[in-house]
Amino acid sequence: MHYEQLGVTEGDFYNRNFEKGAREDTMILNLGPQHPATHGVLRVIVELDGEYVIRAEPVLGYLHRMHEKMGEVKTLSQFIPNTGRIDYGHALGWNWAFVGAVERLAGFEVPERAQYIRVITTEINRITSHLLWWGAFTLDLGAITPIMYAFDDREHLLDILQMPTGSRLTHSSFRIGGVCTDLSEKFIETVRDFIPKMRERLPMYRDLVTDNVILRKRLEGVGVMDADMCRRYGVTGPVARGSGLAYDVRQAEHFPIYEGLDWQVAVRTEGDSMARYLVRMDEMEQSLNIIEQALAALPAGPVLMKNAPKVLWKAPKGESYFAVEGARGKIGVHLVSNGGEFAYKVKLRSPCFSNLSAYAEAARGTILADAVAILGSLDLVIPEIDR
Amino acid sequence: MTFLAAIPSELIHIVIGMVAIMAFVGIHVLVLVYAERKGAGHIQRRPGPFEVGPHGILQPLADAGKLIGKQLFTPTNADPILFWMAPVLAVFPVLLLFVPMPFGPVVTVQEVNLGLLLILAFAGIGVLSTMLAGWASNNKFGLLGAARTVSQSVAYEIPLLLAVLCIAFQKGSLNLSTIVEGQGSWPWQWNIVTQPLAFLIFLVCAFAETNRAPFDLPEAESELTAGFHTEYSGMGFGMFFMAEYANMVVVSGVCTALFLGGWKGPGIDGVWWFMIKVYALLALFIWVRWTYPRVRFDQLLNINWKWLIPLATLNLLGTVFLMKVF
Amino acid sequence: MSMIRKVLEPIGDLWSLVVGLRITGRNFTRPQVTVHYPREQVPTDLTDSYRGPIALVPHPRDATKSKCTACMICVGACPSQCITVVKAPAPVITPEQEKTFQEAEARGEEVERPVAPREPVIWINDFSLCSLCGMCVEACPPRCLTFSHELNAVGTSRDAFLHNLLIPYPGSLKPTPEQVQKLQER
Ligand code: SF4
Ligand code: SF4
Numbered sequence: 001m002h003y004e005q006l007g008v009t010e011g012d013f014y015n016r017n018f019e020k021g022a023r024e025d026t027m028i029l030n031l032g033p034q035h036p037a038t039h040g041v042l043r044v045i046v047e048l049d050g051e052y053v054i055r056a057e058p059v060l061g062y063l064h065r066m067h068e069k070m071g072e073v074k075t076l077s078q079f080i081p082n083t084g085r086i087d088y089g090h091a092l093g094w095n096w097a098f099v100g101a102v103e104r105l106a107g108f109e110v111p112e113r114a115q116y117i118r119v120i121t122t123e124i125n126r127i128t129s130h131l132l133w134w135g136a137f138t139l140d141l142g143a144i145t146p147i148m149y150a151f152d153d154r155e156h157l158l159d160i161l162q163m164p165t166g167s168r169l170t171h172s173s174f175r176i177g178g179v180c181t182d183l184s185e186k187f188i189e190t191v192r193d194f195i196p197k198m199r200e201r202l203p204m205y206r207d208l209v210t211d212n213v214i215l216r217k218r219l220e221g222v223g224v225m226d227a228d229m230c231r232r233y234g235v236t237g238p239v240a241r242g243s244g245l246a247y248d249v250r251q252a253e254h255f256p257i258y259e260g261l262d263w264q265v266a267v268r269t270e271g272d273s274m275a276r277y278l279v280r281m282d283e284m285e286q287s288l289n290i291i292e293q294a295l296a297a298l299p300a301g302p303v304l305m306k307n308a309p310k311v312l313w314k315a316p317k318g319e320s321y322f323a324v325e326g327a328r329g330k331i332g333v334h335l336v337s338n339g340g341e342f343a344y345k346v347k348l349r350s351p352c353f354s355n356l357s358a359y360a361e362a363a364r365g366t367i368l369a370d371a372v373a374i375l376g377s378l379d380l381v382i383p384e385i386d387r
Numbered sequence: 388m389t390f391l392a393a394i395p396s397e398l399i400h401i402v403i404g405m406v407a408i409m410a411f412v413g414i415h416v417l418v419l420v421y422a423e424r425k426g427a428g429h430i431q432r433r434p435g436p437f438e439v440g441p442h443g444i445l446q447p448l449a450d451a452g453k454l455i456g457k458q459l460f461t462p463t464n465a466d467p468i469l470f471w472m473a474p475v476l477a478v479f480p481v482l483l484l485f486v487p488m489p490f491g492p493v494v495t496v497q498e499v500n501l502g503l504l505l506i507l508a509f510a511g512i513g514v515l516s517t518m519l520a521g522w523a524s525n526n527k528f529g530l531l532g533a534a535r536t537v538s539q540s541v542a543y544e545i546p547l548l549l550a551v552l553c554i555a556f557q558k559g560s561l562n563l564s565t566i567v568e569g570q571g572s573w574p575w576q577w578n579i580v581t582q583p584l585a586f587l588i589f590l591v592c593a594f595a596e597t598n599r600a601p602f603d604l605p606e607a608e609s610e611l612t613a614g615f616h617t618e619y620s621g622m623g624f625g626m627f628f629m630a631e632y633a634n635m636v637v638v639s640g641v642c643t644a645l646f647l648g649g650w651k652g653p654g655i656d657g658v659w660w661f662m663i664k665v666y667a668l669l670a671l672f673i674w675v676r677w678t679y680p681r682v683r684f685d686q687l688l689n690i691n692w693k694w695l696i697p698l699a700t701l702n703l704l705g706t707v708f709l710m711k712v713f
Numbered sequence: 714m715s716m717i718r719k720v721l722e723p724i725g726d727l728w729s730l731v732v733g734l735r736i737t738g739r740n741f742t743r744p745q746v747t748v749h750y751p752r753e754q755v756p757t758d759l760t761d762s763y764r765g766p767i768a769l770v771p772h773p774r775d776a777t778k779s780k781c782t783a784c785m786i787c788v789g790a791c792p793s794q795c796i797t798v799v800k801a802p803a804p805v806i807t808p809e810q811e812k813t814f815q816e817a818e819a820r821g822e823e824v825e826r827p828v829a830p831r832e833p834v835i836w837i838n839d840f841s842l843c844s845l846c847g848m849c850v851e852a853c854p855p856r857c858l859t860f861s862h863e864l865n866a867v868g869t870s871r872d873a874f875l876h877n878l879l880i881p882y883p884g885s886l887k888p889t890p891e892q893v894q895k896l897q898e899r
Contacts (some may be wrong), residue, residue: 078792142681148431
């Protein structure tokens with residue numbers, strides 16, 4: 001029965017539309033836009049039969065900031081700060097995707113030291129992002145303490161990351177043709193000190209949370225997404241790797257620096273929330289490996305290309321696409337330029353958007369608490385979904 | 388003056404006792420709120436409340452002042468009578484639960500022969516208040532929370548009863564003071580030694596009955612925002628809060644009396660032993676809350692039906708068997 | 714075999730709970746990491762890499778003036794359009810001066826006509842719009858912008874965030890009333 005036909009004017013378009021397919025004996029519940037589990041302004045409309053989720057439908061757009069449009073009215077280098085704000089969790093990944101697209105378009109050669117710096121800072125940023133997710137996810141599951149421990153480490157990492165990028169959250173330190181600041185001696189030393197400390201912390205995380213029977217029972221077998229489903233929705237990142245798809249842009253696109261380092265793509269085959277969880281935990285370790293090796297191999301040299309673009313630089317005509325492996329999946333930037341200072345079109349491929357699309361299917365038939373756990377295990381950053 | 392003499396001394400006794408209980412509960416809620424926040428803080432390596440008074444010691448008072456000062460807000464379409472009855476119903480039965488509590492050799496408000504039964508009976512009313520709150524607030528989160536409470540509390544009452552019965556059988560009494568009397572001063576003379584399984588079951592059920600983490604499903608924050616008290620503001624919420632902490636004290640008190648030798652301890656028996664044990668249990672409550680994730684609803688019931696009830700039943704049968712044999 | 718595992722598993726599961734309690738218990742006794750903000754501050758070696766509101770660098774020869782040459786490049790580079798720079802006006806040449814100049818030129822002498830001083834009279838950064846991206850700092854040709862390390866940029870009104878960067882430089886030129894008025898109209 002249509003909601004409006006019943007003479008009820010409550011709810012908005014989404015609710016009323018949702019009501020159409022609802023069964024008589026079910027309840028429509030709005031999780032969000034302000035809800036503790038959505039970590040932002042995502043809204044999920046669920047149809048509940050008791051505690052069971054019959055349908056779950058995410059509603060987007062509460063945090064739409066028109067980043068793609070802004071890309072058309074700002075010069076290419078002016079758009080870099082925007083990229084740091086698309087995903088507050090992994091800002092440098094977006095930085096890299098965008099400057100990479102511009103560099104590919106213009107055929108710029110980035111100095112080697114700058115490439116190493118990009119690798120190091122991006123990986124540190126990946127760890128901070130995963131720590132943020134880890135804390136928030138355990139919070140979703142009702143454990144309040146882990147987030148504090150995670151933030152303890154995260155703050156130290158942010159202190160470190162602040163040295164080359166100057167900011168603690170919305171980093172935007174990559175420039176077209178390099179990076180804006182060189183790594184200081186102090187940075188290198190602090191990171192060297194921090195890596196073993198972080199390695200010691202990870203077993204503590206494992207004992208406190210990963211091995212905890214309550215958590216394992218809550219995640220194992222919950223929200224199973226098989227590889228086929230991931231492909232259908234374009235799911236990437238740790239979510240896809242948790243389903244046995246060993247796809248990592250860093251490896252698949254043969255990123256120059258990563259190629260020479262010894263690290264593995266973390267993959268699990270179970271496809272449940274626990275697998276996604278474990279993939280991220282493994283990735284933190286791998287990121288530490290990458291940072292350690294990259295620091296050891298850091299070459300000397302300039303950090304910015306010699307004739308890096310000036311303010312009124314005009315990009316050549318054409319299009320380019322560049323993707324990097326973000327903390328949440330494949331970050332892609334498709335840049336179309338008609339030869340002006342501004343891009344003609346900037347298309348941002350957000351991993352969270354694709355990952356969220358799979359949510360409706362994954363959450364169907366689960367218990368409400370599981371639906372929340374699945375939502376958390378996708379590691380969504382809402383501003384990134386809406387862009 | 389003659390009419391004073393007409394008042395039965397029993398009544399005066401009860402009235403004084405009730406007043407004392409209220410003061411006791413009030414103070415303990417404040418202390419517990421502080422202890423919980425401090426404990427949580429230190430576990431998470433932060434100071435917890437720190438600004439109000441030295442080391443934030445006045446923070447609970449400030450919180451109470453804030454809660455009292457807030458506007459009471461009845462949501463539209465809520466049933467106002469039921470809505471406001473619920474918080475009251477949450478607090479007052481809890482106060483009654485302190486009546487048969489054996490704080491010390493003579494420090495009991497009223498010796499009740501069926502003290503244990505009284506506590507179990509009145510504890511059941513708490514469920515009613517939660518259910519009313521969830522139902523009357525006309526909120527879907529509240530409703531879900533209420534539904535969870537009912538199934539949770541009803542389910543966990545069974546193993547709780549079975550665990551308590553073991554002790555009652557063993558000691559042949561439902562009077563808490565008698566049960567305490569039956570235990571010795573030294574830890575190995577306490578009931579926890581003869582009934583370790585019952586103690587564990589009782590403890591788990593206590594967590595569930597008081598809606599404490601990891602069994603805090605009715606108010607599961609990340610799923611149901613605040614569950615049954617989503618719509619309550621000000622002191623309405625404050626009352627639920629008080630009831631939760633008072634319930635914790637009751638449960639710890641009963642647990643102490645049943646399993647940990649009550650007021651008895653090495654050296655001089657007295658109220659202090661009782662309080663020390665109660666505080667130790669409360670600390671455990673707080674510690675556990677800030678350590679574990681929340682269980683899922685079906686798991687919660689599974690733990691109950693598949694583990695606790697069979698175990699409790701076996702334990703009870705075993706106890707009865709052993710008592711018959713020896 | 715599976716029977717034994719079935720029995721052992723719950724024990725292991727329960728043990729994981731004890732391990733969890735032990736970890737939180739150990740952390741309970743560890744020192745706290747909180748910095749009690751108003752009474753304590755984070756160590757300065759953290760703040761000196763922090764990007765605070767932008768500031769002008771003093772002129773190498775005259776510390777009462779800023780190094781800015783009012784070239785306006787930063788204005789164009791800023792993605793948030795939060796920089797307002799107004800150049801010093803060209804000095805007004807009176808007819809008599811003009812005459813003397815022309816006479817001198819007629820005599821074939823080198824004349825130095827007064828040109829607009831290459832200096833800003835107004836340099837305002839709207840900090841409420843600034844994204845601290847550093848585009849201006851990098852774009853400035855004479856490298857006369859830096860980030861300050863001021864952590865506590867607070868204010869009670871929007872206008873409080875219109876940072877006038879020339880305030881530390883008393884020697885800089887003053888704007889003419891018309892320029893101020895034009896700015897206020899905006
Ligand atoms: S830091 Fe960026 S936003 Fe701020 S004034 Fe400079 S260019 Fe503009
Ligand atoms: S600050 Fe630098 S870029 Fe901006 S006007 Fe002055 S000299 Fe030019």
